[in-house]
Amino acid sequence: MKTVLNMLKILVLGLQTIACSSGPYENPDKLHIEMLDVGQGLSFLIRGKGCDFLYDTGTKNSGIDTMLQNRGVKSLCSVVLSHWHDDHVGGIPTLAKMVKNGEIRIKRVLFARDIPLEIGTSGTSRFRDSCLTLLGQAGIETKIISRGDTIADFLPWTTRILFPTEDYSLTENNASVVMRISDSQNSFLFMGDLEAKQEKNLLEMEPLLEAFALQMGHHGSKTSSSWDFLAQVQPKMTFISDGKNNSYGHPHPETLAKLRIILPDTTQIYRTDIEGNVRIEWVHKVGMWRE
Numbered sequence: 001m002k003t004v005l006n007m008l009k010i011l012v013l014g015l016q017t018i019a020c021s022s023g024p025y026e027n028p029d030k031l032h033i034e035m036l037d038v039g040q041g042l043s044f045l046i047r048g049k050g051c052d053f054l055y056d057t058g059t060k061n062s063g064i065d066t067m068l069q070n071r072g073v074k075s076l077c078s079v080v081l082s083h084w085h086d087d088h089v090g091g092i093p094t095l096a097k098m099v100k101n102g103e104i105r106i107k108r109v110l111f112a113r114d115i116p117l118e119i120g121t122s123g124t125s126r127f128r129d130s131c132l133t134l135l136g137q138a139g140i141e142t143k144i145i146s147r148g149d150t151i152a153d154f155l156p157w158t159t160r161i162l163f164p165t166e167d168y169s170l171t172e173n174n175a176s177v178v179m180r181i182s183d184s185q186n187s188f189l190f191m192g193d194l195e196a197k198q199e200k201n202l203l204e205m206e207p208l209l210e211a212f213a214l215q216m217g218h219h220g221s222k223t224s225s226s227w228d229f230l231a232q233v234q235p236k237m238t239f240i241s242d243g244k245n246n247s248y249g250h251p252h253p254e255t256l257a258k259l260r261i262i263l264p265d266t267t268q269i270y271r272t273d274i275e276g277n278v279r280i281e282w283v284h285k286v287g288m289w290r291e
């Protein structure tokens with residue numbers, strides 16, 4: 001019953017949007033955005049007309065191959081990597097192997113520049129280098145992205161990279177690629193593991209940043225999702241990807257407490273550790289709701 005009420009509430013929000021926009025039914029395109037249950041990691045599968053797309057891949061044990069095969073994904077137009085931690089890019093060797101075996105096609109893999117890319121000595125950079133070698137051997141194009149870049153995979157939606165800037169000297173979680181998909185009414189914001197200090201920098205560059213749907217940075221850790229950030233973004237739906245009973249204590253109770261205050265409807269906290277895969281449908285210029 002709660003879910004039905006919830007859905008109605010979001011539909012009403014969507015219908016309010018219709019009243020303010022010119023002819024939203026002229027373009028009935030849909031996106032399906034699924035937070036995959038990859039355990040203690042992160043991966044979103046985004047499916048639009050003619051394009052399947054990944055934001056992160058989960059860990060090496062997340063079973064990204066089975067997940068894609070079960071959903072009939074034969075080709076990915078882009079794979080965006082938020083940063084080079086195993087819980088986000090551990091699936092790259094699996095994906096490269098799938099490409100080599102002819103099980104899937106991947107047009108390009110996109111990621112940001114970070115300090116290890118220049119220095120190349122840390123464990124993170126060694127893992128990154130081995131991933132880049134595998135991608136090269138599989139013949140997959142790789143490209144560095146930064147703030148201001150757009151990805152034309154889901155037109156008429158806009159997919160824009162908001163962070164990091166090209167010359168930022170960042171690393172690890174704080175080098176996370178922040179990506180926003182938007183139509184003229186709503187946005188979905190992907191934060192990777194960006195932490196509070198860089199959320200502040202992001203807001204300095206994007207003082208009017210808002211998003212209907214928000215992937216909570218760093219699995220709902222208290223090192224991300226500052227009050228200032230949440231108060232500006234004003235999400236209506238939030239997504240937390242974490243493993244059941246994970247040893248990090250994600251999501252942190254403080255983060256959940258903030259969400260209960262900020263969210264107009266506190267049932268809109270979606271968690272993989274509780275619900276498994278979570279998929280939403282987004283009708284262009286109309287609204288989004290859980291499928």
Ligand SMILES: [Zn+2]
Nearest residue numbers: 085087193218
């Ligand atoms: Zn992470």
